[in-house]
Amino acid sequence: MKKMINKSTVTSFINYGIVIALFAVFQTLSATGNLSRQLTGLLIPICAYVIMALALNLVVGISGELSLGHAGFMSVGAFSGVITAAALQNSVTNDVARFVIAVVVAALIAAIAGLIIGIPVLRLRGDYLAIVTLAFGEIIKNVLTCLYIGVDSKGLHISAVSEEALGLEATGKAIVKGPMGAVGIMKISTFISGIILVLIALFVIQNLINSRTGRAIKAIRDNRIAAEACGLNVVKYKLIAFVTSAAIAGSAGALYAMNYSSITPKKFDFNTSILVLVFVVLGGIGNLTGSIIAAIVLVALPELLREFSDYRMLVYAVVLILVMIISNNQKTRAFIGKIFGVFKKKKEGEDN
Amino acid sequence: MANKEEVKLVSVPSPNLIPERDVNSSPILEVSHLGIDFGGLTAVEDFNMAIGRTEIGGLIGPNGAGKTTIFNLLTKVYQPTRGTIMLDGLDTANMNTIQVNKAGIARTFQNIRLFDKLTVEENVKIGLHNQMGYSAATGVFRLPKYWKTEKAMHEKALELLSIFNMQDMANFAAGSLPYGAQRRLEIVRALATNPKLLLLDEPAAGMNPSETAELMENIRKIRDEFKIAILLIEHDMNLVMGICEAIAVLNFGKVIAKGTPTQIQNNPAVIEAYLGKQAQEELKKEV
């Protein structure tokens, strides 16, 4: 047992280590001016996508449910974060404090969205979650496309008709303008705040997985009938995994949105949900280290491959296949483990 | 095998075959007129049974007789079409599988159902889940209660595994164990839920004779140490006749005989429906 605690702890610390090491590398590169402008611009989105991949892996890999609309939670988080930050612009002048509040609100509202979906759907047996989350992602996108939100001295104004219908005072301003999305966003996300959020997401997910609750979630994934026979409240544990994941995805959305001056609801569509699912699958289902690496590589890759121009798509495909082989194949993992000496005793019974 | 019309229904002996030591306390399980239909098929019909608090009962019968279905009814995997199940004086009519386990019934499965990707120890810890707890937040923030409870769970899990001498396998993935060990692990996991009644569905299936003999001893040991009732389904007649104090024989969803091992072995209806003349002679030689 001592050995086992150590094993999961070691894996956890490897993940923290990877994130911190990458932070150090990118921070040094950008400080010394060795990072291209495009890649510098990608640092915060990469953090957001890493968090998304970790969150989705909690649902797909650990809980064994399929979500095809995780971008929907990202969207909910992005918009509620942006609105919160805009509404607090005059009352909370410190950017860091406003960022923290916006992220917390984003996580909470995304968690509520997760609860609303999870409570009815996770009671059912079968792959209903995939269908419902797919619909949720589309609904959120369409609802936000016809939503107008503004703020003035009287508080928030909401309309589903037009900007004029908000009836804002002269000093007020529109935050969300229907199809144009959120505009005039203060860019208060930073690379450091992104890295800290990644570490927090890792902390929450890893500690959850390696606790009594996580054990129950994994047991239910492995065999629902046996879990019930052992007296486990199946719906409760599936909900914990799903809602935690939704909250984390919401915080990723806020981080992502507050990196741009404007953001449209279309950014968080089905393609984004699938993109995140691709990170999870390529990185290895249930493998958090894999999720981190796959998200980084696949978000950065199109930029890195700019120089290859003609061969870009070819190289992209080859890298995809390589990532898949490396992260999903026991033998290659063992081989790489030998090289690095750290993954050495990776056994089947382990999930991260 | 005799078909439905040919089975002679013998008069069932007294519904309670509770051993001497248990007669003065109420039975742990009282089932009356239990039945279930699957569409047109009546899988179990008018099943009656009482089990004493520390009794080892056996449920035997040919394949498809409805034995596993009775376990599924007792654990509410299926809701009964008819009849009542009283567990320790409590009507389980409105309970689901989870609540029945909390009320005191644990089981193993004929087709093994382990948490394959979890370790052996983690499988047992799932059994301990409702006995030893801390909240999700305590787990995420690694509060002192997390360390204390996990340590206690670890010790308890190893103690339970030691019944079958399986402590050394604690860190193996459950799915990687040999067949016999998987069956034993299922029993340990069920036992970890602290049941009053343990249901074992073909615990010796796939085991060799020496493994079966050891299992028999361990089942008896579990009953003696934990002072619980055990109801088992088994095709291995040595095991059934060797450790069961009362046996019910099922055929086509109906009980055709109840009694002590000796009574069952000499019951003509049982011999005809199930044991066969030859099997009976073999049994007499061995017991």
Ligand SMILES: Nc1ncnc2c1ncn2[C@@H]1O[C@H](COP(=O)(O)OP(=O)(O)O)[C@@H](O)[C@H]1O
């Ligand atoms: N869920 C189900 N739906 C339909 N028929 C079932 C179901 N479960 C069991 N049966 C039927 O009930 C009968 C008894 O099965 P079972 O209890 O598994 O027998 P056994 O005594 O071998 O354990 C069989 O005819 C089986 O086909």
Ligand SMILES: [Mg+2]
């Ligand atoms: Mg059966």
